[in-house]
Amino acid sequence: MVEDGSVKIEVVDLHKSFGNNHVLRGVNLKVRDGESMVVIGGSGVGKSVLIKCIIGLVRPDSGNIRVDGQEITSLDEKSLNEIRKKFGMLFQAGALFDSLSVWENVGFGLKQHTSLGDGEIKAIAGEKLKLVGLRHVEDLMPSELSGGMRKRVSLARALAMEPEILLYDEPTTGLDPIMADVINDLIVQMRRKLRVTSIAITHDMVSAYKIADRIAMLYEGEIIEVGTPQQNKDSSNPIVQQFIQGRAEGPIKVR
């Protein structure tokens, strides 16, 4: 969509280890403004660690992350919180607060960071829920929702503060194919309607091809290839080919 757009998020030579496990070994990635970037890779290659670094949940050992040109790796908690207000994140299992009702979940950010009253917050929450295709669920508790509904409520919560950037952690994992497609459609719609920049991590190639402007493959702690979905399908890299075709044999070592 945006070939020459300005860079929204820039990750430079990012390293992160947990004990002896060197997860990220120099990740470089540029995400343009308004673009939908999908990071693919096997389980345990550090996809989650990468997006958790980008939103400041995990501090990298070295390297830089710039959001709108601002370096975030060295920020203190307070400034980081200001940056985080630009973000919305959809967690793998939803991560809804189970002591709060659906509308309190969706309106959580508004409650914490604005002076709006409960009535207004509930109204906004209702709108955001409509945006993700949910009606009449405001007063339910998260435990009463199905997996697909939880993800959509979580998406509504991520949208409530009108973020510029959305992060999706395995948005389709654990859903049936139809619900997965509903979520994919929502992700595409969000980008069109709200013009947000997004990064999704997934190993679901159907989803990746549907939602991505560009696809980046993470392998052994580095981004080995970035390109459009078509370029990704046509890749001459045997590692990429093995992954997208889902073959057990090939250069990727299965642990």
Add this chain to the structure above:
Amino acid sequence: MNSVFDYIGVHLIRFLQESGRITMLFGQTVVWIFRPPFDVREPLSQMEEIGVRSIPVVVITAAFTGMVLALQSFTGFKRFHAETLVGTVVALSVTRELGPVLTGLMVSGRVGSAMAAELGTMRVTEQIDALYTLATNPVKYLIVPRFLASLVMFPILVVFADIIGIMGGYFVSVKILGTNPTIYIRRTWDYLELNDIYSGLLKACVFGMIMATISCYQGFYTEGGAEGVGKATTRAVVLSSLLILISNYFITALLF
């Protein structure tokens, strides 16, 4: 030989690390108490959970402790004909020692485990990460209300325990062992000083802080799914209880 030093070294480092992290969490909690935004609803609902819902446990514990104390000290004092001092012993033991300690231990078992399990589940289901992404500090949002509620409710529960414990002792002495009620009450009041009660309440405040800090710490830093939550819960109760017993000695020695 090396492996012995390794063993000692590894455990010493782990102990120091853990102590440091607990102290830091305690420090952060205290700092966040005084930083806005100030929320009343969450501390109040925690007070209900920690305080009001613990009353039955505390009442039963204190009643039977006071009762057995009366029986036991009666047996002892009878040997040198000092049965009338039972009231004094019950009152002093309950207010200075058994009220706060047993309340602390029982409430730690009830509330500490729940705190660790709740925060631990929030950690492993990424709810704590979600708080960060919503630009909300989890120490402020989750730990401060629990800490404040414990600090306030522990002494109040101990007041209940003191009253019920003394009543338990009275019941057994007067109704079962046949002590003269006037003498029993006079022996209770004559030797009981306000300081006895204050020292018990001071202990209760410290125990409340210990329980909240340890239990929240264990829950907050839970790792490893459902199993991790189970371990955190156990550790919260065991460590809170041990620290309550250890600190109890030192507070007593300090106030001696």
